[in-house]
Amino acid sequence: MSGGAVVRPSISIPEEQVVRYTFQERIYHWINAIAYTYLLTTGLALFTPHMYWLAAVLGGGPTIRFWHPWMGVLYMITIFWMHSKWKGDMIATKEDKEWQKHVKDYVENRDDKMPPQHRFNAGQKQFWWVMFYGSIILLLTGIVLWFPEEVPRNLMWIRPIIVFIHSATALLTIAGFLIHVYMSVFVTPGSMKGMLDGTVSANWARQHHRLWYEKITGRRK
């Protein structure tokens, strides 16, 4: 056509996409998420009588007592797998300190004030390490709670300590989990697409993880 291109308002140009998570990463993340959700709901049922109704919903007390540890095994496998893939990206960098200084801006959505970040920002890294070390503590204490009858008689005194640590650590991971789910579902449009389809828009990547974006595309402004 002569006279320049005409773009009709009803046609939107598809945004350029970049790959954020591989198929494998997504699969492991979602197996982990499902396992955690089961562990969370069954764990809460065993934690407080106010939540014991969840036991009935999930098949009854003996059923959740049987499956909670097995689901914990599945959860740990995916945690360790994700760790092997992501540990490099989770190492603290000098940009994290800058991010920490601007955490208030981040919370209050003044993203233009945020320093550029790598593949994961400082908050995501903190969440990861809370979940990783928390999960290891939950695994070690969980094994004792799985087979309490195997605890030798002269070591019985550790059992109340173990059950306390297991519950306290679980609560810590729940705090992280709550923020993680809230951020991805309600605060950062596009991040859920990244974990489902594996791609995010270039604009999304540039805004939230500029250093990562520049690294994978080789582009610099």
Add this chain to the structure above:
Amino acid sequence: MSNGPLEIKAISGHSGPVPGQDVSRDYDVCKLVDTTTCIGCKACEVACLEWNGYEFRETTFDNTYQTMPDTAWNFWNLIRFNEHENDDGTLSWLMRKDQCMHCEDPGCLAACPAEGAIVQYKNGIVDFNQANCIGCQYCVTGCPFDIPKFNNVTKKVYKCTLCSDRVGAGLEPACIKACPTGCLHFGSKDDMKALANRRVNQLKEAHKDAGVYDPEGVGGTHVIYVLHDAKNPEKYGGLPADPRVPLMVRLWKGPLKWLGGMGMIFGVLGVFIHRVKYGPKHVDKVEEKRP
């Protein structure tokens, strides 16, 4: 607690004021074990098995008269035999009937997460309801006497019921009925305490440290002992001197449960307020010039 049904209203063949009218005995129950008159015959062990319908297990010989090292899910009543060397070189042969103590403040009940799996009756009996038990064994963690025992096949926990079925029908527990020396007594807590104290006064002539074992740390128990030496209960097969519900169980079922619950409620509330106040992040659609 209403003692109404046990209060005397009228008695037959009596003129004038009714003696004992409107007065009732305490409705709670208590088992008194006088270790000083136990002869170690184990009739109570047999009676317990018979009444509760359990087969005899294989016994373990461990250079003692004790039937086996510990109580079990299907063996709730064990006479513990202990040879204790006294300071003056003499030997005491101590026998103690070990079973659930039926604490007034039961640690098993505090720790149990399963609704209705552990029931404490107003008469003091602490009973397990296996239909509601989920097999987590938190009760074992909460018990300062190491009484509840796990059955790995049924995945349930069992212990002495103080014959709640017999007591409910107005009978004494099976062990009491079987005891040939009268070292076992059964009645209200007040009556058993009085009887125990009477016996202790008798014993004091020969055993200056004789006393009643009714530990305060668990609010008192509905099984009490008369001991020759109440200052050293440990020598009676590991009877704890000051049993308490473990501190970590108290913290876990108290402050931690409270803090955790509040934290979750305010956490959800917090992110909701955040969403309403700040909304989602917007991605600036900057069309970048391609190189």
